Amino acid sequence: MASGVSFSVSATDGRARTGALVTPRGAIRTPAFMPVGTAATVKAMLPENVRETGADILLGNTYHLMLRPGAERVARLGGLHRFMNWDGPILTDSGGFQVMSLADLRKLTEEGVTFRSHVDGSKHMLSPESSMEIQRLLGSDIVMCFDECPALPAPRERVADSMRLSMRWAARSRDAFGDRPGHALFGIQQGGLEQDLRAESAEALTAIGFDGYAIGGLAVGEGQDAMFGVLDHAPQMLPADRPRYLMGVGKPDDIVGAVRRGVDMFDCVLPSRSGRTGQALTRRGAVNIKNARHADDPRPLDPDCPCPCCRSYSRAYLHHVFKAGEIISSMLMTWHNLHYYQELMQGLRDAIAEERLDAFAQGFERRRAGGDLDPL
Numbered sequence: 001m002a003s004g005v006s007f008s009v010s011a012t013d014g015r016a017r018t019g020a021l022v023t024p025r026g027a028i029r030t031p032a033f034m035p036v037g038t039a040a041t042v043k044a045m046l047p048e049n050v051r052e053t054g055a056d057i058l059l060g061n062t063y064h065l066m067l068r069p070g071a072e073r074v075a076r077l078g079g080l081h082r083f084m085n086w087d088g089p090i091l092t093d094s095g096g097f098q099v100m101s102l103a104d105l106r107k108l109t110e111e112g113v114t115f116r117s118h119v120d121g122s123k124h125m126l127s128p129e130s131s132m133e134i135q136r137l138l139g140s141d142i143v144m145c146f147d148e149c150p151a152l153p154a155p156r157e158r159v160a161d162s163m164r165l166s167m168r169w170a171a172r173s174r175d176a177f178g179d180r181p182g183h184a185l186f187g188i189q190q191g192g193l194e195q196d197l198r199a200e201s202a203e204a205l206t207a208i209g210f211d212g213y214a215i216g217g218l219a220v221g222e223g224q225d226a227m228f229g230v231l232d233h234a235p236q237m238l239p240a241d242r243p244r245y246l247m248g249v250g251k252p253d254d255i256v257g258a259v260r261r262g263v264d265m266f267d268c269v270l271p272s273r274s275g276r277t278g279q280a281l282t283r284r285g286a287v288n289i290k291n292a293r294h295a296d297d298p299r300p301l302d303p304d305c306p307c308p309c310c311r312s313y314s315r316a317y318l319h320h321v322f323k324a325g326e327i328i329s330s331m332l333m334t335w336h337n338l339h340y341y342q343e344l345m346q347g348l349r350d351a352i353a354e355e356r357l358d359a360f361a362q363g364f365e366r367r368r369a370g371g372d373l374d375p376l
């Protein structure tokens with residue numbers, strides 16, 4: 001591990017682990033969920049409120065920040081933590097995934113990717129070296145290797161070529177990152193749904209040596225069964241003494257299933273994005289606040305949830321402010337959703353520590369299967 005960064009597992013239950021990834025900016029309790037702060041903000045939330053939900057770490061997006069406001073500008077203004085008023089750890093992605101999904105006129109070569117900004121059409125280049133430099137300027141605590149991944153389903157040959165390119169880029173990322181005490185660099189396993197390619201990728205990454213290992217290229221349209229099929233093997237291919245991060249996942253049941261298969265870290269836009277589109281995620285499953293059944297309902301979203309939204313506001317109010325397009329709708333619903341995710345992670349950590357994860361997962365499934373509160 002980089003000096004100043006450590007990872008320890010304090011308890012296991014089956015393949016699931018609980019522990020902490022410690023950085024100079026604070027400890028990240030694992031299994032951890034990282035809210036997504038794409039453009040230097042978790043949309044509709046103040047950073048101190050995100051902290052109150054129980055989040056230890058945020059994710060920032062290199063692609064968005066390099067285009068606007070620009071990494072050099074963020075560096076001049078004291079780095080991303082100061083800029084966005086979040087003093088805890090920040091993980092930044094490499095830009096690789098988003099340049100493939102958002103940018104215009106992409107050209108992929110061995111060197112990297114040239115593209116035009118989706119914001120203003122300006123021309124840019126991302127490579128392992130430039131991605132490491134941008135993440136350094138941002139001041140990220142956990143830096144991700146620059147990689148490339150195909151949307152699934154894809155032909156095996158395409159998945160294999162892409163994985164091998166990502167492994168060459170991983171070696172270049174490692175060299176470009178250099179030695180930065182207090183900052184961690186994570187490698188990213190690729191290989192799609194192919195177990196032998198996943199194994200080849202894990203071997204290549206382990207030979208290079210990283211502070212943590214991500215499982216990439218999942219949650220890109222393959223479905224939960226196929227994803228769990230990969231996770232039945234992929235985490236065990238990665239070093240047990242390093243954190244394992246499943247990128248871009250996921251729904252609450254994806255997270256529970258992945259934790260049971262040995263994953264330590266997650267990020268997803270789902271709780272914050274759903275909060276802005278009127279979908280609440282609760283222990284009884286998803287609740288669509290737009291539905292007319294809530295218009296006269298004085299009960300909270302979840303009577304057992306201690307978040308500020310559920311403590312003080314009715315479903316009728318949430319329905320009204322959503323319908324009226326009021327900003328507080330996004331604020332309250334996002335707060336609840338992020339609170340629910342962090343409470344789920346705390347529940348998983350406690351269950352692993354007490355070796356009762358199976359019972360926890362059964363209770364989780366039972367409550368979801370029971371569905372939302374009956375209409376009044």
Ligand SMILES: [Zn+2]
Binds near residue numbers: 302309
């Ligand atoms: Zn709540």
